[in-house]
Every structure is written in structure tokens, then in C-alpha cells.
Amino acid sequence: MDMRTRVNEALKQAMKEKAVARLSTLRLINAAIKDKDIAARGNGEVSNICDGDVLEILGKMTKQRQESARAYEEGGRLDLAEREREEIAVIQEFLPRQLSETEVETAVKQAVSETGAASIRDMGKVMAALKARYTGQMDFAKVGLKVKDQLCTSGDC
Template sequence: MREELTAALKDAMKAKDSLRLSTIRLIQSAIKDQDIAQRTAGKEPLSDGEILQLMAKLIKQREESAKIYEQNARPELAEKERQEIAAIASFMPRQLSDDETKAAIEKAIAETGASGIKDMGKVIAALRAAYAGQMDFGKASGMVKAMLG
């Protein structure tokens, strides 16, 4: 993942694509911040799955910012946020559809042997391990809860 970001950074520099370049630098900066936090806690640097989770978080932040800009009649700033979302999303794997998410949850429930709400954490952990960056875990946890409840 890190090599892919570095290659994309070089391509953006060559293409003089300032928006993509600044967005990639933003992603790399966030990764570096998390790596430092991990190192001070005595942990390993971020894995690819954790990098994908970090990028999903960055996308969510930009979606919230775009919504606020729209509400405050600043469409040009909202558009910039949406362009950053598109740049970040280009590094993310394809998002699972609702049907695919439901099937993945059913599979995770079967694999973990979950039988009730108390096992929800095990199911979500299995989903995070298998589908990092591919599913909205906020929505997925509601679906897991409904299936186990």
C-alpha cells in the first residue's frame, strides 16, 4: 500500500496534478502520524488493513466537511472536499454492496459460531480482518446486531 502511494505521488508530481498531490501527501502524513503513535506505544507500523481503515476515516471526515460547507453556502469548498474523497477512494478496494455485506456477515457468523448479541464483537472482529476498507462497519454492525438479535 505504501509503495502504491509513493508511486502515485510521483505520478501526480509529473502530471502537475496539485489536488491529487496534496491529497496523497495528506494520506501519507496521516499514516506517518499513526506510525509514530504505534512506535511510541511499542507496536508495529500500520498494516495495509489499518491503512485502509485510516483512509476510510479520512473519507468520512471529508464527507462531514462537505456537508457542513453545503449547509453554510460554500459549494466551492464542498466540491474540493468531494474531489479529495475521489482521490482517496481511488486507493481503496471496491466497496461491498448490501447483499455482499449480508452474505459476508452470514459467513462470519457461521465461522465464529456466534449465537447471540454477546458474540457480536467476535463477528465484527472477523469482518474487520477479512474486509478492511471494503465495508462500512457502522452499517455492518447494525446488520450483525439484527441478525444475531
């Protein structure tokens, strides 16, 4: 079953169960998917987005909510921070398991060797290979630093 279908099925189930908070989050996910569809149509692309695009959307939504939760905690609004964490839990139901630190390091080393990357100029190739294979399974902002460390040799960076 594709991601869009999974989200729609969960949405229907939440409506039946009258789970208000869950339903709200699932509607936000659905709206984000439809926004991406509309943007793709506007660019003349095929209007149906793939699972990789949905995983990318879900990853961004999770990151946004984590940042919001941190900001609410710093501002003393623990009730709003908790609400953001509840939304994160719903979103993460659709994301694949996150890779551990050692798995990420192994994936980076493998991508570097597969792409034949030799210097920091090849970082884009390595990141593209990682995104193609591990979308939704790792934080690419953190992974970018690991790739840079892997590619940097003494004096190259």
C-alpha cells in the same frame, strides 16, 4: 505492491504532472500513514504498519471528508464541498471496491455462522471477523446494525 508504495508512486507522479489538488491529498494520506507509524513506535510496536492499517486510515479519511462535504453543503459553501469530493475521489483510488448490500448481508451471515455467534454478546467476535476480512470494503458503522439485527432474537436485545 503494498499500499505505502502505491501512495508514494502516485505522489511522485502527481509532482511530475504538477497536479496541485491531487498532490495535496496524497501528501495528507502520506502524513496520516506516518502519524500512524509514529504512534505505533511510541507504543513499542513495530514501526511499519500493514496494508490493513493503511486501508483503515483511508476509510476514516473518506468518512471525514463525506461529513465535511455534507456540512459545507448545508452551510451553502458548495465550492468547499466540491473540493472535499475531489479529495474523496483521490483517496478512493487506493481503496478496494465497496461491497454491495447483498454482499454485505451475505458476509454478515457467513461471519455469524463461522464464529458461532448466538447472541448479542458475541457481536464483538463477529465484527472482528468482518474487520479482518473486509477492511476498507464496507462501512462498519452500518454493518454493526446488520450484525445486531442478525444476532437479535425475540427478547434478547
